[in-house]
Amino acid sequence: MNAYLLLDFGSTYTKLTAVDIEKEEILATAKDITTIETDIMVGFNNAYENLMQKLEGKEINFVKKLACSSAAGGLKMIAIGLVPDLTAEAAKRAALGAGARVLNVYSYELTNKEVEEIKNSNLDIILLAGGTDGGNKDCIIHNAKMLAKHGVTLPIVVAGNKIANDEISEIFDNAGMFYRVTDNVMPKLNVLNVEPAREEIRQIFMKRIVEAKGMSNAENFISGILMPTPAAVLKAARVLSEGTDKEDGLGDLVVVDIGGATTDIHSIADGEPSKPGVTLRGLQEPFAKRTVEGDLGMRYSAISLWEAAGTKKVQKYLCEPSIDIEACCKYRAENIKMVPKTDEEIKFDEAMAKVATDLAMERHVGYIESMYTPMGVIYTQTGKDLLDLKCLIGTGGVLIHSDNPGTILKAGTFNMEDPTHLKPQNPDCYIDKTYILSAMGLLAEDYPEKAIRIMKKYLIKV
Structure with a gap:
């Protein structure tokens, strides 16, 4: 069986995805801690061994091994x-x-x-x-x-x-x-x-850069490190949105990627005004846009998330007045590998994720301003109008492991309490449950149609 091995040398985990090219199926996935401090191949070998155990009994021929990387800070x-x-x-x-x-x-x-x-x-x-x-x-x-x-x-x-x-x-x-x-x-x-x-x-x-980050050992095993991980996610989002001559895309979409250090937003849309009588101002927006919020993370940036949001905003999503929000955020920042186990810990992580989604989307989208002139009120738009966006896709550990990922993504949608920010109104929400977006960005370099069909098959609607 011919297959592709797609690797993501992440800042925390090295993730492997084996793909059956002919059947357009995910054969198996595996991950292990990224070992950039010693030899990046140690973490890879652990993940690879895990992957091959899952593939036991199948004759696999990896015709290509492609990778992206955000290891050592990307x-x-x-x-x-x-x-x-x-x-x-x-x-x-x-x-x-x-x-x-x-x-x-x-x-x-x-x-x-x-x-x-x-x-x-x-x-x-x-x-x-x-x-x-x-x-x-x-x-x-x-x-x-x-x-x-x-x-x-x-x-x-x-x-x-x-x-x-x-x-x-x-x-x-x-x-x-x-x-x-x-x-x-x-x-x-x-x-x-x-x-x-x-x-x-x-x-x-x-x-x-790859050589400078001590990844030359990996180059001996793989066909090449093609791009930084965020660029692979943006590539996957773009091909899924636009489609190709042979495969329809999903239309305008946003990917919300909530991590331990940052929350990244990728939007694929022209963002032109959706309402009549609105004029654009400011710098032209890129069709494929990425923003990175370094103060909105689940672990490394937990304290700055609390500082950016304020206690009231976290409490709005938490609904547990007895919990010391500052102390919980400090604990997560000091214990970056913490995995929530109790109901209280899970609820707090999900409240943080809602805050991150809310604020990151607010910063990413455009906004409307009204100006009074002798001719009456005129409305101007700065940034992207995403009101009519069709799809909102979530990825990142807190979303993937949540029993209620849709409620986290909904925190990033339009809210009448803040009508000036042009967030999506009624998008369909999907979860990248198997961490395949970066892998599909790599696969799209060779097989864009196959990458689109695999994403349509494995992204889960919530």
């Missing part, structure tokens, strides 16, 4: 742009869409202090942008000179004003720096063009 980047709300924001969105964790965003001309801060950060890649094509080129050239002057050795993706590219290439060549030049992330005012930068980031991740 892909960590900074973005540099010109204006905070424009090219700097465009660079940030390109980095997030590539599956990166954006540690900081810098605007205008870099100072000596800022470049030293960049040098001392635990980074993988720098995305250097700034200026529309034909616009301001002085800022991005200044920033290139500053990075060269201070001896920054990180890979740099240049995605700014194209008329500055020749001079930047000369600066970096003379300094012996590793860089790649690609299309401007914002060639015209408020117009995004993030895909070329995303692809360059992915290529650098595959060629250089």
Whole structure:
């Protein structure tokens, strides 16, 4: 039997998925703790042994072994742009869409202090942008000179004003720096063009970052590490939404991924106004958009989740006034491998998950504002309108192990108490019960139709 072995070297767990290509079935899944501190193959071998036990009695020929990774913190980047709300924001969105964790965003001309801060950060890649094509080129050239002057050795993706590219290439060549030049992330005012930068980031991740993270041992076993894990999830979401010529997709959708450190939201939708008489303002939204909320996690970020939400909001979902919310969040932050066992612990985790979903969706979607003019009231929309979104898909441990995952996802839907945020009104809710989204993002590189059909088969409607 020919099969694909799809791997996710996660920050906490290494997850394996065996797929029968012909029958389009999940043969088995397995996971074990990721062992990045010693040898990543130790955790993999444990998971692989578990997987093969489940496949005992079947003759399996793994024709391909593909992987994604967020081990050792995943892909960590900074973005540099010109204006905070424009090219700097465009660079940030390109980095997030590539599956990166954006540690900081810098605007205008870099100072000596800022470049030293960049040098001392635990980074993988720098995305250097700034200026529309034909616009301001002085800022991005200044920033290139500053990075060269201070001896920054990180890979740099240049995605700014194209008329500055020749001079930047000369600066970096003379300094012996590793860089790649690609299309401007914002060639015209408020117009995004993030895909070329995303692809360059992915290529650098595959060629250089994997080796730097001590994953070269894994490269001997697998066919290749294709992308960061969040990029694989975004790829799966996009192909499931859009479909192909041969297989229909599900239409506009959102994936809510609740983890121990972050809550990630992926939306696949143009987000145009759904109501008449509403005008768009601000930076164009990417069709495939990812946001990462580093203060909304179930373990590492439990305290910051409580701080961001406040006691009243957690209590609204918990409905247990006697529980010390601050103490429970602190306990989880100090015991990151805690697995809830009692009813009280489970209820508290689910209340945290509802808060994370609520706030992460609020930050991801667009919002409506009213303005009074001599002609009457006008309404403007900033960000994406997801009111008519069809599908809401949940993944992450707290959702997968919950007996009531639908109630957690519903916390991220439209609420008349907050009518200005354009959250989905009546979506169908699905759960990625078998952790297959990242695996299907990998499979979609070779077999998009098969990946879509497998996701339709294994995503569970709630």
